[in-house]
Amino acid sequence: MDIPRIFSITENAHRIHDPFTPEKLAALGAALKMEPGTRILDLGCGSGEMLCTWAREYGIFGTGIDMSQLFFAQAGRRAEELAVDGRVKFIHDDASGYVAAEKVDVAACLGATWIGGGVAGTIELLARSLRTGGIILIGEPYWLHVPSTEDVARSCRAGSIADFLTLPELLASFGRLEYDVVEMVLADQDSWDRYEAAKWLTMRRWLEANPDDELSNDVRAELTSEPVRYATYTREYLGWGVFALMAR
Template sequence: MEFSDLVTITQGSLPLMNPVSPEKVIAVGRAAGLSSSDLVIECGCGNGTLLSLWGEKFGISGTGIEVRRQACEQAEKTIRDKGLADRITIRCDDAATFVPESPADCAVALGASFIWGGFADALDALRGMVHKKGKVVIGDRYWRSDRVPPDFAREWPDVCTGYEQIRLAREAGFDCTYLVRASEEDWDRYETGIWQACAGWIEKNPEHPDREEVLEYLHHIQDEYAGYGQEHIGWIMYLLEPAIEV
């Protein structure tokens, strides 16, 4: 099974495909000072929930980039149902090669740094999408400490500690001005949402040739979360602004 198909099965029904709540997404938008004059680009926009939340709350305009066709269709429906289609568009495209027609006021990537190969490269890509005073919002996994069991750490070679992420942001020309972390409740809601999606798909597709693969994936992520993930991996969303000059 293609990875994109597995993502659609496991997370396609989740409004926010990361361990974060609508309230926290809105809090970051408020901290960024978003308004109706702001243009936002979201890479890996999933089902369009962040853009719709910011469109409703702050009146932003924007573009969502998403490579999975089914997610694009859902995002378009989300935007349309919220009455935001005149201000927010969805492009079914690869964010890794996307070049905006004009610089944005804010570029966003939540749980999508893998598109560019990691956190540092994601920062470089997002910086290239905003104007000189533009802001970046990036959400990603992080190690809670630097004492992670080696067997588990090897499963996630691109994950950094929070300290390393802050340093990488500075090296990319940003200062962090606000952040929110996933709570245990956020993580449990996200992880068990994936488990329910897997179980539901397996039940509805008893003859599917990939049924066993999805079941193996379900058991793997359950073992991973119960054995290591709850203790060692966090998720954090940063608001990054151009480096403060002295």
């Protein structure tokens, strides 16, 4: 069980696998006003930065699920580095369909709503692990402005224009699912740059160290095309945010 190897190559130096900086993650934690002992489930947790830093800063207890072998190992090392390995645990597993054995205070999925077949299905999945009155965190892209053609949408790495909503439409969609939006923290262009542009040096260093790898041509093609593609499309068309929801 693992993610496609190309992502392990391009994001192996990332601590946060979304267009969020440490400052944005800290702002989200502060906005939620969590008490010590808050229990958090994070589906698709990546390298565990959210749970580890919030365990250190706020005294939360957390469980993270991720199918990447690399990110799972990095999460464990990060917990040890921050001396919070007694407060957080990580499970190498497919987060699709995962339900906590005991109800949690916060159930999160940041940037991996494919695990539930989209936003609505992921909210339904998270709700199965959530105590009454708890908070769901959803991290999701949205269109800053809607692409004029499907080709532009695909150049933003979307499958189609219909994959994402505008920000007002996304917020309204939560209401139709009978949830109140009680907080949000949005990425900005700097946090997008830190997520996307940080991959380029990682790819270049990997190519220098692995010239004969079977994926070297793919990584070379990615490095050659990504700066222009990102600046032309993703940076101009896509937003991203984390939205805190409570059931009505």
